[in-house]
Amino acid sequence: MPKSKIYPSFDAAVADIPDNVTIGFGGFAVVGVPINLYQALAAQGAKGLTCVSNTTRGGATLPPDAPSMEWLIRNDQVRKVVCAFTAPTRASQRLVFTEYYESGRIEAELVPQGTLAERLRAAGAGVPAFYTPAAVGTELAEGRETRVFHGREYLLEEALPLDYAFIRAWKADEAGNLLFRRSQRNFNPLMAMAAKVTIVEVEEDILPRGAIDPDEVHTPGIFVHRLIKIPPPPEGWWPMRPAEIAALNRQ
Amino acid sequence: MSENKGLTRQQMCDRLAMEFQDGWIVNLGIGIPTLCSNCDFGEREIIFHSENGVVGYGPLTPAGEEDLHLVNAGGQHVTLRPGAAIVHHADAFGMIRSGRIDVTVLGAYEVAENGDFANWKMAGQKGGGIGGAMDLAACARHVFVAMEQTTRNGRPRLVERCAIPVTARGVVDLVVTNYGLFEITPAGMALKEIAPGITIDEVKATTGCKLIVPGNVPVVKGAG
Numbered sequence: 001m002p003k004s005k006i007y008p009s010f011d012a013a014v015a016d017i018p019d020n021v022t023i024g025f026g027g028f029a030v031v032g033v034p035i036n037l038y039q040a041l042a043a044q045g046a047k048g049l050t051c052v053s054n055t056t057r058g059g060a061t062l063p064p065d066a067p068s069m070e071w072l073i074r075n076d077q078v079r080k081v082v083c084a085f086t087a088p089t090r091a092s093q094r095l096v097f098t099e100y101y102e103s104g105r106i107e108a109e110l111v112p113q114g115t116l117a118e119r120l121r122a123a124g125a126g127v128p129a130f131y132t133p134a135a136v137g138t139e140l141a142e143g144r145e146t147r148v149f150h151g152r153e154y155l156l157e158e159a160l161p162l163d164y165a166f167i168r169a170w171k172a173d174e175a176g177n178l179l180f181r182r183s184q185r186n187f188n189p190l191m192a193m194a195a196k197v198t199i200v201e202v203e204e205d206i207l208p209r210g211a212i213d214p215d216e217v218h219t220p221g222i223f224v225h226r227l228i229k230i231p232p233p234p235e236g237w238w239p240m241r242p243a244e245i246a247a248l249n250r251q
Numbered sequence: 252m253s254e255n256k257g258l259t260r261q262q263m264c265d266r267l268a269m270e271f272q273d274g275w276i277v278n279l280g281i282g283i284p285t286l287c288s289n290c291d292f293g294e295r296e297i298i299f300h301s302e303n304g305v306v307g308y309g310p311l312t313p314a315g316e317e318d319l320h321l322v323n324a325g326g327q328h329v330t331l332r333p334g335a336a337i338v339h340h341a342d343a344f345g346m347i348r349s350g351r352i353d354v355t356v357l358g359a360y361e362v363a364e365n366g367d368f369a370n371w372k373m374a375g376q377k378g379g380g381i382g383g384a385m386d387l388a389a390c391a392r393h394v395f396v397a398m399e400q401t402t403r404n405g406r407p408r409l410v411e412r413c414a415i416p417v418t419a420r421g422v423v424d425l426v427v428t429n430y431g432l433f434e435i436t437p438a439g440m441a442l443k444e445i446a447p448g449i450t451i452d453e454v455k456a457t458t459g460c461k462l463i464v465p466g467n468v469p470v471v472k473g474a475g
Contacts, residue, residue, distance in 0.1 A: 028303040028340070029326030031319070086378030089281065102377055110379055113302055114344030114386030121341040132348065134386040137420040139372075170320070182320035182337060186303045189339045218339075239319045242328070 005176045005227045006206055010040035013199050013226045017041065017164060020048035020079070024120065024195060025069065026167035026188035028054055030062050032180065035237035036201045036230055037166040039067035041077070048079045052120075052162060054113065054187060055085040056097035063248045066237055070096040078106055082160065084113035110140065117190055119160035124193025124223070129158045165195035168230075169219070172200060173207040176221030177214075185218060192223040199226040203238075256453075257400070257429035257446030261286050262474045266444075267356055267395050267427050268292070269472060275353035276300050276346075278387055280370075281325035283397040284356035288329075299323075300352060302383040304343040307335030324383065344383070348390045355391040357384055359398045359426075361413045362433075364440040364460040366421040368396060369413040379416075388419035400428040400457050407459030409433065409440060430454050432471055439463055444471040 007013040014037065017023075023041075027033030049072065056069050072078050073096050081097065086108045088095055100106040111119070112134040122130055131154035135141050145156040167188040170181035178200060180188055192198040206229055230236040240248075258266070264286035271277055271287075273295040279287050288299055288310065299308045301324040308323055309330040317328035338346075346352065359370040368388070372379035388394055398408055409426065426433040431454055432444040441463040442454060447470055455462055 029322045031303075031322050084382050085380040087372070087376050087380050089380040089382075098378075108378055110381060112381050112385035113340070113383040114347060117340035117344050132386075133389040134348070136389060138385065138418065139416040140381075140385070182318060182331075183301075183303045183305050183322055184320045185337060185339045187340045190341050241315065241317050241319065243314055 002175070004174060005221070005225060006174065007226050007228050010036050010201070010228050011043065013037070013228050014040045014044045017044060017046045019046050021046070021163040022050040022052065022161070023164045023166060024162040024191040025051060025053040026165065026186065026191045028183065028186035030239045031182070032168050032184035032186050032188050033068070034166040034168045034201050035062070035067050036228070037199060038069065038071055039237065041166070042067060042071040042075055045075070045077065047077050049077050050080045050082065051078050052082040052160065054083060054116070056081055056083055057095055063240065063245055073097055073100055073106065076105075080107040080109065082109045082111060082116070084111055084116050086110045112140070115157050116160070117187060119157055120162070120187070120190040120194040122159035123161040124190065127159060129156055131155065132157055160194060162191065162195040163197065165191035165198040167191050167198065168201045169203070171204045171207065171212065172202045172224070172227050173212045173221075174209045176200075176224030176227060177212045177217040178219040178224060179212060179216065180218050189219045192219050197226070198224045199228070200224055201228050201230050203230055205229060257431070257449045258427070258471060258474055261289065262471070263397050263427045263429060265290050265473055266432055266471050267397060267425065270395070270425065271295065271297050271354065276351055278302070278347070278352050278355040278391065279324070280355065280357035280384065280387070281382070282358040284358060285323070285325050285327065287356050300343070300346060302340070302343050304338040304340055305329070305331070305335065306338065306346070307332045344386055347383070347386050350390060350392060352387065352391040354393040354395055355387040356395045356397055357388065359396045359408070360415060361408050361410050362396050362398070362423050362426050363410050363413050364435065365412075366423045366435045367413050367417045368394075368419065368423050369415045369417050371418050372416045374415050384418050388422050393424045394419070394422045396423055396426045398426070398428055400430040405457075407457055410459040430457065436463065441465075442468055444469050446471050447474055
């Protein structure tokens with residue numbers, strides 16, 4: 001009998017996460033963000049974490065009190081972030097991260113978004129490093145190894161392996177095969193393939209083994225280790241429509 | 252304040268969108284450039300690509316009808332056009348690095364006369380917001396910039412050399428501001444078209460580099 005990958009709760013799924021590990025969090029804007037796993041990890045309390053994600057905050061299309069990396073930052077659980085955004089993109093925007101970064105309590109590695117995605121893919125593909133034209137000639141490339149191929153300069157980038165990936169999927173079967181819906185896919189399959197242990201919050205009821213056609217699998221179960229079905233709101237966190245969030249913000 | 256003079260943001264984007272050719276794959280940065288997807292392309296087929304893996308998105312979704320699984324690179328809820336496809340982030344950037352993107356339209360803080368531009372880090376800021384801009388700027392076939400003519404304090408954004416850290420070097424082709432349309436040529440920054448109600452002297456006074464001004468500068472196409 002294959003061992004079940006289904007966990008009874010988010011808390012159970014993150015209970016054994018040790019201090020000082022590297023965790024990748026999927027999602028882009030609010031879509032595909034493992035909101036419930038952020039909440040569980042904040043409660044679990046592992047410290048000294050290196051957090052890999054597109055940004056240091058939750059999506060704008062979440063209620064302001066929704067869990068995000070900001071919960072981990074406020075809890076002093078984060079040692080370092082690896083992100084494509086480490087500063088606000090608008091003067092009006094405030095990031096919890098900024099205060100911790102400026103006071104030296106958190107380190108940051110700023111990475112172009114395509115390089116971040118490819119470093120994860122490389123880790124999952126067993127490729128230790130690659131060359132990319134992104135960031136050549138910029139401050140990010142200063143003092144680093146470049147090489148010319150066919151007359152063009154490229155920057156050496158290393159794979160970014162993860163200890164854990166926290167992701168969100170639309171459908172899963174008991175074998176851990178995953179389907180994402182629309183732009184929910186984003187970084188999620190890459191985080192899964194880069195990680196030793198992938199933990200997935202799943203939107204639909206988890207299907208029996210074999211219920212997903214093999215040709216349709218986005219992320220195969222060999223990259224997936226723990227599955228938790230997201231309960232309906234308010235117990236589980238789900239993205240909301242902009243008008244619903246605006247109404248909450250007015251309260 | 253130069254921000255209230257000349258072209259509206261939508262007019263700026265309408266002008267750049269006139270340059271999109273039939274069949275082009277177009278990537279729009281966040282901010283002003285997203286308005287390029289509101290333009291009327293007539294018979295031209297334009298495929299909008301976004302970094303989060305949406306290839307072939309359409310207009311923004313009306314309020315209340317949002318698909319909560321679907322956003323563009325700016326996090327806005329969008330629709331899909333017939334023939335759209337979804338890929339993951341690495342494939343979305345594979346399309347970018349391998350030269351599939353015909354044009355990217357980006358916002359910027361500064362554009363230099365040699366085609367360098369800066370859009371990820373403000374002066375004195377620790378950290379920055381790169382997003383996909385460095386990958387796009389290095390690899391798209393054309394890089395267009397849409398930005399205001401000056402900063403809020405009236406400082407030129409069109410400059411001799413970028414004073415803040417660059418996003419990529421020598422890549423910008425075309426810039427639209429509220430004051431007009433500018434082309435980066437081998438000889439430098441050239442004024443191609445001017446916004447209605449703006450004088451050549453006003454453009455020169457708010458431009459921080461040498462400006463090539465032909466004898467007759469037409470009004471911005473579509474804005475006259």
